[in-house]
Amino acid sequence: MKTNGKKEELIVLTDVIKVLVSNTETGNEYAVFEENVPPLGGPPPHMHPDEEIFYIVKGEFEFILNDIQNPFKALEGSVVHVPSNALHTFKNIGKTPGKMIVLLSPGKLLDYFRVIGKYVDETTELPDLTKVPDISKLDVTKVFEFAPGHNVQFVLPEIMEN
Numbered sequence: 001m002k003t004n005g006k007k008e009e010l011i012v013l014t015d016v017i018k019v020l021v022s023n024t025e026t027g028n029e030y031a032v033f034e035e036n037v038p039p040l041g042g043p044p045p046h047m048h049p050d051e052e053i054f055y056i057v058k059g060e061f062e063f064i065l066n067d068i069q070n071p072f073k074a075l076e077g078s079v080v081h082v083p084s085n086a087l088h089t090f091k092n093i094g095k096t097p098g099k100m101i102v103l104l105s106p107g108k109l110l111d112y113f114r115v116i117g118k119y120v121d122e123t124t125e126l127p128d129l130t131k132v133p134d135i136s137k138l139d140v141t142k143v144f145e146f147a148p149g150h151n152v153q154f155v156l157p158e159i160m161e162n
Contacts, residue, residue: 010117014041023107031107042091059098097129112150
């Protein structure tokens with residue numbers, strides 16, 4: 001497979017995602033995207049059927065995979081595998097923007113990002129990825145509203161600790 005042309009870009013929560021290989025190009029076999037994450041950026045703890053493989057290109061991240069008591073660091077060059085339906089989250093714990101290449105399989109999670117995210121075009125104001133995002137200003141209505149239809153489950157920190 002060869003991909004050409006302009007890449008689809010989305011703002012999803014605090015992050016900017018550039019789709020490198022779309023799930024529509026692979027018949028929902030997989031998808032690949034670049035994810036740019038500001039300091040302290042990252043999603044709430046969640047689960048979904050897609051497997052994920054994260055390759056850390058730049059930055060310092062902390063991941064949780066199934067066990068809230070045992071977060072671990074992932075630095076440049078690290079690879080983190082998240083199995084299907086595993087409870088997980090990540091956070092950029094560095095002081096500068098981080099970058100990851102993410103492989104999704106089968107890639108259907110990308111459809112969820114398209115629903116909850118904002119498409120980037122030449123008129124879109126991109127978030128300043130050098131600054132810690134103000135989470136209180138995020139509109140997360142669509143994030144939770146459309147999660148069940150895409151088999152995404154969010155887990156509150158209080159539940160994770162029990």
